[in-house]
Amino acid sequence: MKKNLLLLLCVTFLVFACKSESVEEQEQEQSLAEIEAALEEEILVPESEVDATLVINDESEMAQPSNTMGTTFSIGMSSNSTMGTSGTLIKECKVIDADRDPWGAQEPTANFWWSKTADGSDYFDPSTYFSTTDSHSLKFLEYDNGTANIIGTTIYGTCLVTVNVWLKDKKSWADWSADGGGHKKEGTAGNASNSEDMHFYVIDHKRSTIKAEGGDCVQEGTFGVEQRPDPNDDNTPNYGVHIGPGGANYDSNVGAHGLAGWGWLIDKVTCERLWLIDFNFRLECEPVNECKECTGDVSKLRLKFDWCNSKRVKIFQKKEDTCYGIKIFDQTLEPYETFVVKGANHDGSFGKYIYIYIDGCYYTKIRTDCYLKIGPGYEKGVFKVKGGASTEGGKLCEYEKPDTKCYRHWVCYYYYKYCKYGY
Incomplete structure (x- = not known):
């Protein structure tokens, strides 16, 4: 009898406890709903x-400018935007115009060349060279995942060129040459440079654009950018884009940190190759942790x-x-x-x-x-x-x-x- 009474009391307690817990849960849910409504408002x-x-x-x-959509990071995970991640920035460099040595008397100081002719025979035409001003300049950004970005503006006359050129697949000279890559040494600084001191990239044509605005432009519009010579053509050399001491080939500052690279401007829809271009400039870099x-x-x-x-x-x-x-x-x-x-x-x-x-x-x-x-x-x-x-x-x-x-x-x-x- 005593055992049955204890069992009955236990069941009664459990029922009461469950009801109390249910009421508390309802009150808590109601309270949270009120808080959420207030917060949303x-x-x-x-x-x-x-x-x-x-x-x-x-x-x-x-x-929706292509360079504005950055990487987003959630708690405990990361998710990329439509433009993808660029890794972590490890170096930021100011672009310094090359003095075009040994052709400085015939070519103006510049950081970018855009040929008006199909064969690039207008190398001594000053109107094909673009340079830095107080209002327009380029930067070189290097990331820890083997990519880099040449970004900013450069100008000739009324022609303003907006550059957003992405480089990929960074390699040392040992790895680059093992894959059949070459080093294009020309100009004063370039001819004095050492291949072993260089690193090499390829232009990422899927991400790169160059936009031209103004009456002095060869043509206005936004164009794609492709590596030149074609790295996939076995009948042409693969120079890529090189960077390192003496990297600004046509410059008198032998041993100064610089970059040189070559490309085509292409139609973004048809991929037709339209004009020859190249970059040639020195770099002044600062650690990004400062x-x-x-x-x-x-x-x-x-x-x-x-x-x-x-x-x-x-x-x-x-x-x-x-x-x-x-x-x-x-x-x-x-x-x-x-x-x-x-x-x-x-x-x-x-x-x-x-x-x-x-x-x-x-x-x-x-x-x-x-x-x-x-x-x-x-x-x-x-x-x-x-x-x-x-x-x-x-x-x-x-x-x-x-x-x-x-x-x-x-x-x-x-x-x-x-x-x-x-x-």
Whole structure:
């Protein structure tokens, strides 16, 4: 009898406990739903009014510069954008125009040559050479996955050339020559260089573009770029693009770090080879781990989406000095995902602001003209700066922020913690 009574009490307790637990679970679910609703309402409230001078039209939505879609990184994993990853930047170099020695009396100082003739016989025509100015310059960026990027602008007269040439498959001379590659030694610095000191790339025609604008251009438009001579043709030598001491072949600075490479501009649709081009320039490189205060304009930002739900995020900037917006990022971001945006102006900058939209609604803008010394640690709403670069200062240094806390982020953190992990 006593045993049966104890059993009955135990069953009664379990039923009561289950009912209590069910009520608590319902209350917790209701509480979390209320928190989530409040958070969703908050994130869609603009932190400031829309800039009345910013014009977003159909053309703004269609615009998507090829160099702006960076790699995004989720918690514990990475996912590539449509343009793919470029690895980790390990070296950033300023391009210095070569003095064209020993032909300096007949050829102007330049970094890029674009022949107007099919056979390249106009080597002594000054109008085929493009060079650096205060407003237009090139950079050489090297990554740890064997790729590199020649990027920026160069100019002759009214012809502005925007360069975005990607190099791939970096090899030492030993590996390059073992695969049948050669070293094109010519000019003052080139003839004095040593093959063993060089590294070699091939132009990645799938990613490379050159855009020409202005009346002095051979032709205006955007063209593809292909390696010359054809590395897949057994009847021609394979020179690739070489870089190293004396690499700027036509330059008087023997032993100076430089680059030379040759290519065709091609029709992007038919792949027809149109014109001969080459690069020939010296390089001044800096380690990327040395940061500098924001100088000039911001050209790149690595941002963290500090929110607990996935959202579609669009980012715009003003195109050059106009009021018209141009889209530089459009992607659905996962909670706490990190992503990269790059400037779309001719110098790679954003201009004064970038404008951020969440789920189609304007959210906030971030000042990017270096008036604000932005850098890692800067926060604007639910976006945190994790890294970046400016046009004249390179890698951004840490932002010195006041010691403040945002209640919203704490609530979001605990909501995410309870919903996702059940703590």
